[in-house]
Amino acid sequence: MYTLEHPRQLVSVIIPTYNYGHFVLSTIDSVNKQDYPYIEIIVIDDGSTDNTQEILGSLPTIIYVRQENQGLSAARNHGINLAKGKYLQFLDADDLLGQSSIRKRVEYLEKNLYKNAVICRSTFFYNSILSENPLLRIHEWYQPESNSIDLALYYFNIAPPHAFLIRKSVIDEFSLK
16 A cells, blocks of 8 residues: 555545445455555545444554545545545445556556546446346446536536546645635
């Protein structure tokens, strides 16, 4: 994981959770299996009433914060305020990352300093009525033309939050602190 030798390249993975104790360890495990070493994991428990606190409260590899239920946006914002990374990766508590996901996107942003975010492909799991085995649906997300990015972000689902790796400096620049 993260060492103080390379804080410039740290990725803060922010995972809000609410009553997802049955999924969140798999999400954390997918982050721990990344082939990129400079990662901090921040889990914001948004007042879960299930066993989330017992599951996560003693994990030494994460920053765990429990707050009163305030909703998904407030939990993500709390994670942003705690993040020390140059880059932010948002995950919901039932998302999984491919093993090279973070490394490939950090490499892209490090080579393309004029870009503020990069989007990756996503795979969605869902259960068929006829089978208990999860089925997969792969989605590729495409960047809109540069003159229509604002419209695409406002009105269209160009990608889910977990598909983005974002420079924290952009969020800091536009946040209302």
